[in-house]
Amino acid sequence: MEFFFATMIDLVISREWLATTNVVLACLLGIWIFRNRRLYRRSRAEQANQRDLIENLSEGIYRSSPAGRQLSANKALVKLNGYETEAELLAAAKNIGKEWYVEPRRRDQFRAILARDGFVKDFVSEIYRHKTRERIWITESARLVRDGNGRTLFYEGSVREITETVNRLKAEELLRKLSSQVPGGLVQLERNAKGTYELSYASAGFRTIFGLEPHESFSSPSRFLRMIEKADRRDFARALRASRDALEPFDMEFRAIAADGTNKWLRASAKPERVRGGVMWHGYVNDISVRKRNEMEIQKLAFFDPLTGLPNRRMFMDRMARAVGRCHDRAGCGALIFIDLDNFKTLNDTRGHDVGDEYLVQVARRLQACVREGDTVARIGGDEFVVILDIAGHDYAHTYRAAIMTANKVLAAMRGAFEIGQFNHASSASLGVVVFNGRDCQPEDVLKQADIAMYQAKAAGRNGMAVYDHLSMSPESDRYRLLNEFKAALGTDALELHYQPQMDDSGHVIGAEALCRWQHPEFGTLLPERFVPLTEQFGLIREFGNFVLATGVAQLARWQRDATTAGLRLAINVNAQALSSDDFVSNLSALLEAHGVKPGLLTLELTESIMTRDRRHIGNRMHALKALGVRLSLDDFGSGYSSLAHLKRLPFDELKIDGSFVADIESGESDRALVKSILGTARTLRLTAVAEHVENARQEAFLRAFGCDFFQGYHYSPALPEDAFAAFVQNRRQPAALTAAPRLRQSA
Structure with a gap:
């Protein structure tokens, strides 16, 4: 029974446990289900979020x-x-x-x-x-x-x-390739809002210009600025600031020193734009060293004499204009010295151009040693130098004294012997000095005045100086203009020889006298009376004489090649000063040989003024000419210093009656007697007699009656150009027998 109750009690207890257990299990199941549903929802939400995230x-x-x-x-x-x-x-x-x-x-x-x-x-x-x-x-x-x-x-x-990225990379690669092929470098320079600079980009060409390695950093603008020549940094910074403030393009040429120490000329061009509160320049730097060297060489050729390195005429005129301007601004005076080397042409012709060039170089050095720093020494012509004295601000008296002192230094320096290789050259110079105030003159006027004064010194005998006097020398201005125009015309078509026929007593042409004509653009045809005195006064007679002689000999050569004019003689006037030149005979000999001219066809007409010179020296020179075969004529006989004693000692072939006597033989008894006497003297000394200025048949008849051999004057023809003279000869063509040379003196 106890077993039964115990069993019943156990059952009751078991049922309660089971119920409790079921309740607990039910609760747990509910919790699990709730949790899983929540996890499911969360998982679904996370999946949705993930899908949404992926989608977006x-x-x-x-x-x-x-x-x-x-x-x-x-x-x-x-x-x-x-x-x-x-x-x-x-x-x-x-x-x-x-x-x-x-x-x-x-x-x-x-x-x-x-x-x-x-x-x-x-x-x-x-x-x-x-x-x-x-x-x-x-x-x-x-x-x-x-x-x-x-x-x-x-x-x-x-x-x-990544299309945009690839395109950018392609563009950068293309830019790199292009920039590597152009002779320069691309650069971006940024100035930010804080006021600091940064090189945002520098191409490989930019690095090459500055001698940097391909991967060497060059981000610091200060390094770039340090590479700019110190003298150009301030101008560079000033130009960059101006570009920044006005947002105008930057463009500048400057000097730089590359990393290896090489000096370069660079040009930077860049365009600015506003960025991020600052300014960025996009630009280009190019090495222009070659162009700069060429420009400097061109400038040197344009503004400096290549032989001496002195400023040339162009730069001289620029500096002269500045000197005049300074005098005007400071109400002071300046001075100019014009230097012309005496007898340089003789040295150049006899010793050669190399010697002449070396002489000019040494002259330049001596002139520079005579002046102060700031003065200008320039070469403005072949043997013409000028000195501008930088003394603006002083009065006339002080400037005048300074100019005279410098001119004396120059004269002393030029008188010293020049050593040119193994050759010592004794030289001198003629100086013209002018003091100017800058108010009433132009640089060209000052140069003309100094040139006039220099010619005055040369006319006074060379190896000296003359100071331009504004009162006494001002009338020379018209003559100086004519002189300058003549110098420009010398050796050009503006100067030409005309030929006045010389006739024998049968009316046939036996030769001609060469007479120079200057076709002036304003005054028309000028006769020798207008310009020959200028050549004598201002020291150009030798250059003029050389021109006439060279032109005349060339004309004789053409006559010899023409059957109509073959055998004709040519008479050329020779100045006594030209005859005195040491190289006269040698130059004439070279001319005759170069043109193949027979010496006997050339007649040199000498005036009676040679009688006043060193007779021995002149006599030797004339005998040297006779040795060449050249004929010698005494021009204007009867008007000067002739005497029978002198005529006997000098080797003349011909006497030329002064035209003033011929003009008066019809009316003056004394002139007729004098002409008869001259013709008698010629016969006595066996000299040919030539009458000039024959103007009518009566004069010709009188001269022929008393034995004159040849005639020239307007009665036959005026002086004619080359073609007209040849036509005149053709019209008067004579038999061969009549073209024979006239009577010559048998002994000297």
Whole structure:
């Protein structure tokens, strides 16, 4: 019984436990179910969030089959391919490898990497935007997903479009290639809001210009500025500030020192723009050293004498204008010294141009040693130098004294012997000095005045100076103008020889006298009386005489080659000063030989003024001419210093009766007697007699009656140009027997 009750009690207790247990289990189950539902909801929410996140990622996310079928794609990938919905993309894309990649083999390369590594990272490819077929660039990363047995289920990964980046890189590469081929460098310089500078970009060409290694850092503008020549840094900084403030282009040429110490000329050009509260310049730097050297060489050729290195006429005129301007501004005076070397042409012709050039170089050095720093020494012509004294601000008296002192230094320097190789040259110079005030003059006027004064010094005997006197020399201005124009005409077509026929007593042409004519553009034809005195006064007679002699000998050569004029003589006037030149005989000999002219056809007419000179010297010179075979005539006989004693000692072949006597033989008994006497003297000395200025038949008859040999004057013809003279000879053509040379003196 006890067993029964115990059993019943146990049952009751078991039922209560079971109920309790059930309740507990039910509670636990409810809790588990609630928790799992919450976890489920959370999982679903997380999945939704993940899907939403994937859908809204900026990168394309996808799954694809190994065979190339697109399985899924987020919005970014759909948009990248040009579609509106995933379904539209999945329906259109059949084979990724064939439809997507520009290069079909690229898909195989992608799969090979996945099969080998299980993943691929940053795989760059050019693809088609699927719908529009636009070519774009992407970078792709993916992994391979397998099942428990290792079989490949699908690929999943991400795609990001990098077309803009690739294009930028391509542009940068193109820019790098282009910039490497141009002779300069590209640069970007930025000034930020804080006021500091930074080199944002410098091309390889920029580094090359400054001698830097390809990868050497050059980000610091201070290093760039230190490479600019110190003298140009301030101007560079000032120009950069002006460009920044006005936002105007920067353009400047400056000097720089490269890393290896090479000096260069550079040009920087850049355009500024506002950026981020500051300014950025986009520009270009070019090495212009070669151009600058060429420009400086051109400038040197344009403004400096290549032989002496002194300023030339162009630069002299510029500095002269500045000197006049300074005198005007400071109410002071300046001075100019005109220097002409005496007998330079003789040195040049006898010793050669090399010696002449070296002499000019040494002259330039001596002149520079005579002046102070700031004064200008220039070479403005062959043997013409000028000195501008930089003494503006002083009064006339002080300037005058300074100019005279400098001129004396120059004269002393020029008198010293010049050693040119093994040759010592004793020289001198003629100086013209002018003091100017800058108020009433132009640079050209000052130069003319100094030139006039120099010619005065030369006319006074050379080796000295003359100071321009504004009162006494001003009337010379017209003559100076004519002189300058004559100098320009010398040796040109403006000067020409005309030929006045010389006739024998049968009326036949036996020769001519050469007479110069100047075809002046304003005054017309000028006769020698107008310009020869200028050549004598201002020291140009030798140059003029050389021109006439060379032109006359050339004319004789042409006559010899023409049957009409062959055998004709030519008489040329020779100034005593020209005859005294040491090189006169040698120059004449060279002319005759060069043209192949028979010396006996040339007659040199000398005036009686030679009697007043060194007779022994003149006599030797005349005998040297006779040795050449040239004929000598005493011109204007009877009007000067002639005497029978002198005539006997000098080797003349001919006497030319002064025209003033011939003009008066019809009316003046004394003139007729004098002409008879001259003709008698000629017969006594066995000289040919020539009468000039014969104007009518009566004069000719009288002269012929008393033994005159030849005649010239307007009775026959005025002086004629070359062609007209040849026509005149043709009209008066004579038998060959009559063209024989006239009687010549048998002994000297």
